Amino acid sequence: MKNQKLKLRSFVTIAMLSSISFILMLINFPLPGFPVFLQIDFSDTPALIAAITMGPLAGILVELFKNVLDWIFSGTPTGVPVGHIANFVTGILFILPVYYFYKKIPKLEGLIFGLVAGTVIMSVGMSLLNYVAFLPMYSHFLGWGTFDIKETIVLGILPFNFIKGIMLMIVTVLLFRTMKVWIENQRA
Numbered sequence: 675m676k677n678q679k680l681k682l683r684s685f686v687t688i689a690m691l692s693s694i695s696f697i698l699m700l701i702n703f704p705l706p707g708f709p710v711f712l713q714i715d716f717s718d719t720p721a722l723i724a725a726i727t728m729g730p731l732a733g734i735l736v737e738l739f740k741n742v743l744d745w746i747f748s749g750t751p752t753g754v755p756v757g758h759i760a761n762f763v764t765g766i767l768f769i770l771p772v773y774y775f776y777k778k779i780p781k782l783e784g785l786i787f788g789l790v791a792g793t794v795i796m797s798v799g800m801s802l803l804n805y806v807a808f809l810p811m812y813s814h815f816l817g818w819g820t821f822d823i824k825e826t827i828v829l830g831i832l833p834f835n836f837i838k839g840i841m842l843m844i845v846t847v848l849l850f851r852t853m854k855v856w857i858e859n860q861r862a
Contacts (some may be wrong), residue, residue, distance in 0.1 A: 745758045
């Protein structure tokens, strides 16, 4: 009986965090000087909370559900959810290192170290994935024609993801300080 209550509680928490993440995904904004398809949002924060409180699968599920919901409600200009797949992968590349380091050092220091590692891994990983997969898919589906992919990555995607990671770090540390007791109770 206790195990069933715990599973139900986990499902409800994942659903709640997915809903919050979806709403935060809708509240996005561009950064001046970057390509318009790169938007800042804080929707990875609930997925990060899910990962550090319930494990990496919970964080991945929150990332998946928020992207599926956004695809259903917002659609996509290509007809294919290239941006949603990219957002899903970006989120995973960010939250998994944070989970790993916070699990090893369950204090603010471990969280900060994980956030730095997550930012670097997300930035470099998405640069590589944009080079081999996402930008060519966008180019194909949207008919962008020829453009300098390397320049787009070096001047756009890489610095954008570093800035996004830094902004997520600030928000996460502030939330962690206010939610520390709740997070520790959830992990127990």
